[in-house]
Amino acid sequence: DVKVTQSSRYLVKRTGEKVFLECVQDMDHENMFWYRQDPGLGLRLIYFSYDVKMKEKGDIPEGYSVSREKKERFSLILESASTNQTSMYLCASSFGISSYEQYFGPGTRLTVT
Amino acid sequence: GQQVMQIPQYQHVQEGEDFTTYCNSSTTLSNIQWYKQRPGGHPVFLIQLVKSGEVKKQKRLTFQFGEAKKNSSLHITATQTTDVGTYFCAAADNNDMRFGAGTRLTVKP
Numbered sequence: 124d125v126k127v128t129q130s131s132r133y134l135v136k137r138t139g140e141k142v143f144l145e146c147v148q149d150m151d152h153e154n155m156f157w158y159r160q161d162p163g164l165g166l167r168l169i170y171f172s173y174d175v176k177m178k179e180k181g182d183i184p185e186g187y188s189v190s191r192e193k194k195e196r197f198s199l200i201l202e203s204a205s206t207n208q209t210s211m212y213l214c215a216s217s218f219g220i221s222s223y224e225q226y227f228g229p230g231t232r233l234t235v236t
Numbered sequence: 237g238q239q240v241m242q243i244p245q246y247q248h249v250q251e252g253e254d255f256t257t258y259c260n261s262s263t264t265l266s267n268i269q270w271y272k273q274r275p276g277g278h279p280v281f282l283i284q285l286v287k288s289g290e291v292k293k294q295k296r297l298t299f300q301f302g303e304a305k306k307n308s309s310l311h312i313t314a315t316q317t318t319d320v321g322t323y324f325c326a327a328a329d330n331n332d333m334r335f336g337a338g339t340r341l342t343v344k345p
Binding site: 158163164165166167168213215220222224225226228229230 | 242245266267269277278279280281284324326328329330331332333334335336337338
């Protein structure tokens with residue numbers, strides 16, 4: 124059974140804190156993605172990675188960075204959390220960038236106060 | 237860049253009624269995928285359409301890809317309470333994929 128796991132389901136952080144969200148997949152997928160989901164805006168791509176140590180900006184990368192040191196792990200970093208980064212964060216993995224289905228993790232609901 | 241519009245944003249139906257959500261792209265697509273997200277859950281892949289004019293069925297769900305490969309629809313016949321959730325299209329254009337904003341379906345028993 125394919126699995127994408129995320130480090131936390133719920134997280135509360137203060138403005139200015141550094142925040143790490145981790146994602147692990149067990150399917151040996153090359154591609155991993157970070158999205159944020161907000162009501163009425165759907166899923167917006169923050170960053171994706173197509174290989175270890177490789178990363179590409181998505182539509183809304185500002186205020187975020189990522190790290191992929193191992194194939195199975197993709198981390199999203201908020202260097203200095205702000206209240207407008209309060210959102211649901213979803214990680215996904217796939218064999219391809221656009222031609223294969225994406226498998227999503229359960230999501231992390233981040234609240235920045 | 238590619239723009240993906242999905243309508244309607246919300247749809248409330250009586251159980252047994254039909255439901256349709258539409259996805260429109262500003263560019264010609266290589267494929268389109270559909271996902272369902274149950275309340276409190278995460279998006280789960282339903283299907284992928286690749287060919288112009290393609291129609292695929294999964295029980296009460298019918299998926300269509302437009303002839304020009306710029307639009308798609310998902311139709312549910314005789315909705316059930318288990319159909320509640322948000323349905324997303326994901327439009328792929330070369331090596332780029334964009335999700336629509338989703339259509340949230342509620343079903344009144």
